Amino acid sequence: MRGPLSEHRIIEGLKQAEKIAKSSQSPYTKVGCVLLSSNGEVQAYGFNHPDCTVLRGFWDMDREYLRDYLVHAEIDALANFGHYLERDNPSYPTVAVCTLMPCVSCLNSLARFGIKQIYFKEKLDRDAKAMVVAEYKGILMVHMSEEWMIMAEAP
Numbered sequence: 372m373r374g375p376l377s378e379h380r381i382i383e384g385l386k387q388a389e390k391i392a393k394s395s396q397s398p399y400t401k402v403g404c405v406l407l408s409s410n411g412e413v414q415a416y417g418f419n420h421p422d423c424t425v426l427r428g429f430w431d432m433d434r435e436y437l438r439d440y441l442v443h444a445e446i447d448a449l450a451n452f453g454h455y456l457e458r459d460n461p462s463y464p465t466v467a468v469c470t471l472m473p474c475v476s477c478l479n480s481l482a483r484f485g486i487k488q489i490y491f492k493e494k495l496d497r498d499a500k501a502m503v504v505a506e507y508k509g510i511l512m513v514h515m516s517e518e519w520m521i522m523a524e525a526p
């Protein structure tokens with residue numbers, strides 16, 4: 372299935388999401404997300420971070436424990452999308468490109484903001500429910516698998 376943006380623009384978006392993911396201090400999974408408007412402009416970036424002052428030893432804590440403290444990249448991107456735009460404005464973001472498959476909670480938040488298409492690189496079986504919820508809500512969710520990348524980059 373094809374979205375409003377070219378595969379080339381989506382792949383470019385993934386590179387931008389991978390770049391912003393490097394800002395994450397997480398020793399486990401560094402996640403990045405970009406929100407693109409239907410005309411291909413980047414409207415916001417996000418990465419996973421605790422959104423608070425980190426005390427010494429914070430990142431040494433158990434992974435499950437850390438999970439409770441992290442703002443997910445998708446929510447960070449939505450929060451960074453600060454300026455007000457009407458949804459019919461061509462600059463309003465409608466596409467999210469993420470380095471990791473969104474969890475159900477992030478999927479619902481992206482949907483609430485009017486995101487219609489979500490592209491992601493890494494698949495998480497744990498969060499596979501997001502695929503089911505996205506389908507129910509009419510949101511195109513695309514796994515940028517190796518096969519997808521080969522198809523997308525073919526002339």
Ligand SMILES: [Zn+2]
Pocket residue numbers: 443444445473474475476477478
């Ligand atoms: Zn999430």
